[in-house]
Amino acid sequence: NIGQLADEANVKVYVVGGFVRDLLLGVENLDIDLVVEGDGIAFSTRLARFLRARLRVHEKFGTAMLVWDDQKIDVATARREFYQHPAALPQVEASNLRQDLYRRDFTINALAIQLNLPAFGYLVDFFSGRRDLEQGLIRVLYNLSFVEDPTRIIRAIRFEQRYGFMMEAETLEFAHEAISRKMIGEVSFERMFDELLLILQEKNPVPALCRVTEFGIWEFFLPDLQWSDGLESELANVTTLQHLLKEQQWWDSKSQWISYFLVLTKHLKPDGIEVALQRYPLKLWIREAIVTISEEGFRVAQELDKWLKGGKNSELDEILQGWSVEAFLSLRATYPVQETILLLEAWQAIRKTSISITGNDIKALGIKPGPIYGEIMNRLRVERLDGTVQSSE
Ligand code: ATP
Secondary structure: OHHHHHHHHOOEEEEEOHHHHHHHHOOOOOOEEEEEEOOHHHHHHHHHHHHOOEEEEEHHHOEEEEEEOOEEEEEEEOEEEEOOOOOOOOEEEEOOHHHHHHOOOEHHHOOEEEOOHHHOOOEEOOOOHHHHHHHOEEOEOOOOHHHHOOHHHHHHHHHHHHHOOEEOHHHHHHHHHHHHOOHHHHOOHHHHHHHHHHHHOOOOOHHHHHHHHHHOOHHHOOOOOOOOHHHHHHHHHHHHHHHHHOOOOOOOHHHHHHHHHHHHHHOOOHHHHHHHHHHOOOOHHHHHHHHHHHHHHHHHHHHHHHHHOOOOHHHHHHHOOOOOHHHHHHHHOOOOHHHHHHHHHHHHHHHHOOOOOOHHHHHHOOOOOOHHHHHHHHHHHHHHHOOOOOOOO
């Protein structure tokens, strides 16, 4: 028991942040954040030994991460932060729980539950976070919160939409004020990208993206993006398609953001695409997908439409050669979902189709190695896809 360990180590230990918020809301959350009043690292070492967990320590920040099986606990030493200048990363020094909670983004994220035994389960609520949770309000802890860290505006939007909450009136005013002072422009592109990614990983990102539009802050994410009803319904289609795909094994929900991102970049003009490619740390295949969609998307979409009217599997295989599911979804987002599902089913069947013949088999037939091998394999693949040749398996 963590509480007992804390008592033995003579430190106070609390579970804090998102875990407590979601516990009170009755929402599942497996990310456990602990704050220790005292030596957080010494306590982490004890805890790791007790749990037989792997331990990674950041001496400089007084933090540690414990990992065992597929579980994870973050441990931090209670700290106080101060900012050298607005929108900079904070300086940190050791402190007590209240100070630690005060540096956080919103009252609903500044709740803690004590784990030490005599007080086990005691809810620490310095800033009326529980009341705000009950009333569905996102409230900052101090007036300059958004000026010190403008990414909190985007976090506010995300939590608002995720839980169906609203920004409390004064908080909303602070947000508008920070936006009109262009504070978000001070944030690095990497951090902006992280925030956009977090929105796009939400169960349904569309309402939060609409809110980004209402606040008029697209310029800080993707300058030039023109929001429209059409774009909104494309994004909604992606949500629908992804929900259907979640049951499939060839879909990894960790990359859910990519399809949305590709829909957004599809709506940019070449200059806007250039900016996105320059700013964001995107993997090469995603960069290539952005460019391919912009240059070849229209043609491929037309070919797919034609295929639906009666095409062979090998033709679909050919059309979608080199396309990822993510890029495909963004391309098909303008079309009726039902037809896209037909395409996906056919495509998936094709991907499962393999030819079991190898170069050695062809050699055994007495054919001399050469370019002809590639042609034979290709031919077989086409015949196999179109059902003219059955596998012997
Ligand atoms: P999610 O469910 O999206 O993971 P979370 O609240 O657990 O939400 P994290 O990003 O994991 O979010 O952050 C953990 C905690 O750290 C938050 O609950 C909040 O108290 C604090 N925090 C995170 N980002 C900020 C920030 N920009 N400013 C202040 N506090 C923050």
